[in-house]
Amino acid sequence: MGSTPNIGRREREILTAIVETYISTGEPVGSRTLARGNRENLSPASIRNVMADLAEAGFLEQPHTSAGRIPTAQAYRFYVKQLTGEARLSPADEGLIQGNLQGIQDVQEFMERTSHVHSLISHGVGVTVTSGTGQRNALEHVYFQRMAEKKVLAVVVTRNGLVRDRVLRLIDELSTADLDAAATYINQNFRGWEMEALCNEIARRVQQERSEYDRLMHSVEQLYSQGALASEGTAQAVYVEGASNLVVTEQDKERLRQLLATLEEKQRIVDLLSAYLDVRQEAVRVVVGLEDAMPHLSNFVLIGTPARVGDEVMGSLAVIGPTRMDYEHTITAVSYIARLFDHLWNEST
Numbered sequence: 001m002g003s004t005p006n007i008g009r010r011e012r013e014i015l016t017a018i019v020e021t022y023i024s025t026g027e028p029v030g031s032r033t034l035a036r037g038n039r040e041n042l043s044p045a046s047i048r049n050v051m052a053d054l055a056e057a058g059f060l061e062q063p064h065t066s067a068g069r070i071p072t073a074q075a076y077r078f079y080v081k082q083l084t085g086e087a088r089l090s091p092a093d094e095g096l097i098q099g100n101l102q103g104i105q106d107v108q109e110f111m112e113r114t115s116h117v118h119s120l121i122s123h124g125v126g127v128t129v130t131s132g133t134g135q136r137n138a139l140e141h142v143y144f145q146r147m148a149e150k151k152v153l154a155v156v157v158t159r160n161g162l163v164r165d166r167v168l169r170l171i172d173e174l175s176t177a178d179l180d181a182a183a184t185y186i187n188q189n190f191r192g193w194e195m196e197a198l199c200n201e202i203a204r205r206v207q208q209e210r211s212e213y214d215r216l217m218h219s220v221e222q223l224y225s226q227g228a229l230a231s232e233g234t235a236q237a238v239y240v241e242g243a244s245n246l247v248v249t250e251q252d253k254e255r256l257r258q259l260l261a262t263l264e265e266k267q268r269i270v271d272l273l274s275a276y277l278d279v280r281q282e283a284v285r286v287v288v289g290l291e292d293a294m295p296h297l298s299n300f301v302l303i304g305t306p307a308r309v310g311d312e313v314m315g316s317l318a319v320i321g322p323t324r325m326d327y328e329h330t331i332t333a334v335s336y337i338a339r340l341f342d343h344l345w346n347e348s349t
Contacts, residue, residue: 010042012082014050015059019071019079023324030068076288076301076323080331085283087332093121097337106163107314107345111307112239114317114337119242122330124321125263128307129273130237130314138194141187144179144223152179154223158195168223182223238266245321258296259320268294277304279313284335288323299323303330305338309345317341 007015018029031044031051042050051069054060059078060069071079089097100117104110111128118126143155152168174182190198240263262268275293277285284305290297304318317338319330 007078011050011054014047015054015071015075016079016082018051018054018060018069019075022070023326026324028063028068028070033068071323073289073298073323076327080286080288080327083328083331085331087328089329089332089336093333094336096120097333097340101337101340101344104344108237110341110344111237111315111317114341115239115241117337118317118319118334119245121333122303122319122321122325123242123245124319124325124330125240125242125245125259127263127269127273127304127316127318127320128239129270129316138192139186139190139198141191142183144183146174146176146179149173152223159192170223174223179223238269240269259300262294262297272297272302273304273316273318276302277306277316277318279306281306284331284338286327286331290320301325301327303327303334305334307338307341309342314341314345 014034017034021029021033031047034047035042035044051060054075055062055069059072059075061072062069097117100113101110104113108130111130115126115128118124118128120126138159140157140159142157145153145155147153147167150170150173152170152174153165154168155163155165157163186202190201193201243260243263262272272290272293276287276290284303287302290300290302299322300320301323302318302320304316306313307315307317317334319325319334321330
């Protein structure tokens with residue numbers, strides 16, 4: 001691959017035209033196609049000369065001897081840098097997004113629905129991950145309800161809007177009064193605590209304070225030990241939708257199989273987004289070629305951003321797709337949904 005040339009206006013315009021034409025058609029782009037629409041009325045021969053220079057510099061490749069040229073990953077990266085960020089979604093797309101996301105009162109539901117919306121808008125794979133940390137993941141309140149003998153329903157509400165319930169099977173019977181006392185103790189002492197710290201502190205207090213509050217702490221110990229405040233409630237939730245969008249051609253099948261193998265392992269998705277999305281970033285990030293994190297994903301693109309409420313990061317919003325995707329439209333959609341997320345949750349808190 002040649003060194004990066006000093007791209008002039010003519011080279012930039014032709015390269016942009018090639019990228020956009022290939023994104024639109026999926027077919028290698030020839031000089032005659034470009035000659036029909038260029039503003040300078042360049043001849044096919046002049047365009048071929050520019051294309052040859054771009055190919056030598058590593059921006060274009062030729063899949064077959066007689067075929068036109070297609071963009072390389074380097075070309076897509078250059079193209080993305082030229083985008084102004086001034087594009088707007090169509091009223092139809094804004095309506096689609098708002099119609100799917102308005103009225104949601106739960107962060108988990110918003111993230112799950114967003115993965116679906118991303119797949120619709122981008123024709124790629126929508127991926128969202130909720131954060132497992134932060135003040136909004138702190139305890140709001142807990143509630144226990146006796147269901148049957150030695151069986152209790154535990155409901156935990158956290159400040160990020162998540163509501164989790166679990167049926168507990170206890171070793172010893174607890175009365176309704178015992179359950180109410182345990183809930184009151186936890187709510188009065190631990191409201192606002194981050195869940196992991198809360199669990200650690202309860203474990204400590206069970207040992208330290210048991211002799212002083214024997215009956216109460218026995219109840220709390222049972223509920224805690226049976227998983228009423230289990231840490232899995234604070235784990236990162238991962239939502240993926242739209243993998244079928246990537247079935248395009250026969251040659252895509254192996255790459256798709258490798259991507260699906262990655263998407264089936266949710267921890268690998270968390271690792272992938274963590275590798276490329278910095279919680280400090282403000283703008284949507286575009287990564288063309290994911291081979292630094294996962295070598296088999298070299299032909300895929302990640303377009304994503306942290307999901308924030310004010311300054312607090314609540315998770316990640318992203319689209320994963322083939323290099324031949326509508327970058328400007330997808331970037332605009334991901335940015336719009338991130339702003340909508342911030343707006344909705346600022347209103348509700």
